[in-house]
Each structure stands twice: as C-alpha cells, then as structure tokens.
Amino acid sequence: MRSLLNFLERYSNLIIFLILEGIAIYFLSTRNYYHNARAVNSIRWLAYGFEERITNTRNYINLRDINANLAAENTALRNSINRLVRNNTSTFYSVSDTVYQQQYQYTTARLTSNSVNRQKNFFTINKGIRHGITNDMAIIGGGGIAGVVVGCSENFSVAMSLLNLDFRVSARIKSNGYFGSLSWDGRDYRTTILSDIPQHVTVNIGDTIETTGYSAIFPEGVTIGTVTGFEKPGSDFYIIYVQLVTDFRKLQFVDVVANKRKTELIELEEKIE
C-alpha cells in the first residue's frame, strides 16, 4: 500500500500529464464535427460574437467586390435564361412533365468563420438544421465548389473546405470528359491536384475542370478551376495542377446545394451491391 502511494506521489505529474493528453487525443481522434458545430452554437455569445463582428467588417469593406460579383452572376444567369427561352419558343405545346422535377435546390448562406492557412480547413455558415441543412450537402461559392457540410446545429453548420487534406471530389476535364480525383496537397490555397487521369489523354494548359456528379453530392458540371500545369511522373497517370476559380480568402456568400434525389440514388446503388 505504502509503495503504491509512493509510486503515485512520485509519478503524479506523469499521471496527470498522461490523463490530460489522453483527453486531448480522444477529442482529436473522434473529430466529431457535430459536437464542433454544437460547441460553436453554445459559445456563440462569445466566440460567434467576435467572428460575426470580424465578418461584418470584412463584408462591409468588400462590398464593392461583392456587388461586382453579383452583377457578373446576374449577367451570366440572364444569358442562360435567354438561351433557354429561345429554345422553348420553337415548341408548340407545353407539358408539365413530372419526370423533369427540379433535382438540386439552392439556398444562400453567409460564412461566419473561415480559414485557409491550416492543413485541414473548415468554415462555418450561418444556416443549420432549422433551415433544412443536413450533412453531406454541397457548398458552392465564388464561381466554383467550396466544400461539403460535415456537421449541423440548430442555426449553424460546419463545412469541410476544399482546402482540407481529407477532401476528395470526383472531377473531369470538360473538353474530353476524362475524370479523376481532385484533392488539395496543403501547399498553396489557390492550387489543387487532379490525379488518376491516364497519360494517353491530351491535357492542355487552360483546360476547364468541372465536377462529375458521380458522388451524389455536387451537381454535375460545376466549374472547379483551370489547368495551370501538369507532370508525367513514372506511373501511368498525370499529376495535373488546377488553379481554383474560388478564392477562399474572399469567400463570403455561398450556395448550399441539396440533392433531392440523393436518397433515391443511394438506395438504388445499395440495392445493386
């Protein structure tokens, strides 16, 4: 008994150290984004107040840029409406076809916090369960893809940024349709890497890279970026450097995309397996 007490006294610091490290590593290894979002919610009166203030100031300073982007987007949308309207006038009849329901639903959200300088970046948006956000919804912003929702609380959601070493998205070269896997290597916040494109495919600098829609998260054909360079390493596949269209440092407003047929798709795929 005495030797046990002696032991405890002697190594008390080591024991406290190990206990505290254990708690920390436990938090680290569970990486529970849901709890993370809950924490954001519960300490909102403090942390969120600061973030909100910083974001508000930043938004105000960048109003000129935001307006310019909105104007550009309006023009693009107006052009596409024009194209569609012209197509439709040549038809004689109109059918309300239930097959062509809207598949993707968009809702706007604002970033309340963001980072680009870590290896595993996340950002928080100001919409949550109450606004119909659920896990695995796609986030599009700044003209390209931005991330995926990984945790929701009542009013907020945490999203894994494209600038995260754990982020993977299926992407293809727009001109020839060959697809591969796009991920970030943690170096430059403007550049990502597209891999798994076989070397017999012709890749040109300036080619557009877009999403494939194979994952049931991102809609098909959303721009990701342009090719700025490529390497041919020893293997059979290219390493293609893709410059993102989304500037994550300027990201303030994003669209959250809900895929209304996701359950159907996943159920079907599971049935086949």
Added chain:
Amino acid sequence: MINSVIRYTVIFILLVLLQILLFNNIQFSGYVNPYVYIMFILLLPVEIPSWLLLILAFFTGMTIDIFSGTPGMHSSASVLAAFIRPSVLRSNSPRDGFEPGAQPSMLAYGFRWFLIYATLVVLVHHTALFYLEVFRLADFFRTLLRVLLSSVFTVTFVLIIEYYRKGR
C-alpha cells in the same frame, strides 16, 4: 497571491484575444502560423506546481481549440509543452539557481536566457501541433519546414511582446 492571480488572468485574456483576433487571421502563407498564446505557459512563475501548470496549459489549449474549431489539437500540444517546461527550466537554470518567487522573464534573466528558454518550449509545442494537425508522415519535411518557420515567427513575436512588457 490574489494579485498575481489577477495579473495572470489578465495576461491570459490578452494573449487569447491576441491569438484569436490577430494571429489566427494572419495568413502570410501556408507555412507561417504563429501561435503566440503559448507565451502564457512561458510566463507562469518558476515555482508553480507541475500539476497546476499542466491543468492551466490544458485549459489554455482548450480555449484556443474552441475558438478555432480544432478539438484537442492545441490542448494536446500545450500540455506537452507544459510537461517539458520544468526540465527546460532545470537544464537552463542560472548559475546560482532561481530565487524563490522568481518569474521566467527577460528582465530577470536577460535576453539570451529568455531566447533559449522560449525557443525550446515553442519548438516542442509547434512540433507536436503541426504533426498532430497533418496526422500523417507523408510530407514529413514540408511539415518540418512549417514547424521551423512558424517557430521563428512565434519566438519573434514573443520576444517583441516580452520586450515591451519589460518596461512595466
């Protein structure tokens, strides 16, 4: 006693605010992320009981974790830094030992001593932090470069803050 508790609380709040509001928003490049809040652990009195030091470090790391959304990362690195701090102080002690009630400050033990002490603790903290962040051994040397560059910046900022604190 009460006086020093209040003083360290103020230092704690100032350093955490500085970290969250300023240094977390600084983005030089992907390689430089100064974590100046570690200075709180550096400044605690020499004679503080180790268990209290460990718990305070855990609490500090936890606070930063909550604000930057990285559960466990900073807590873990800070606790490690606090764990090695007594050994760093012992191996780096002045010739006639520390006086009772001494504080590890630049004013008391000089620039060179403080530089060595701060660099050692910051290096341990940053090494743990950056490798925990990546959590893989691929890109080992790139992470090492991030550790070194960030440590240089953190130590520089700590020295600047310590220099101005000296006047008071």
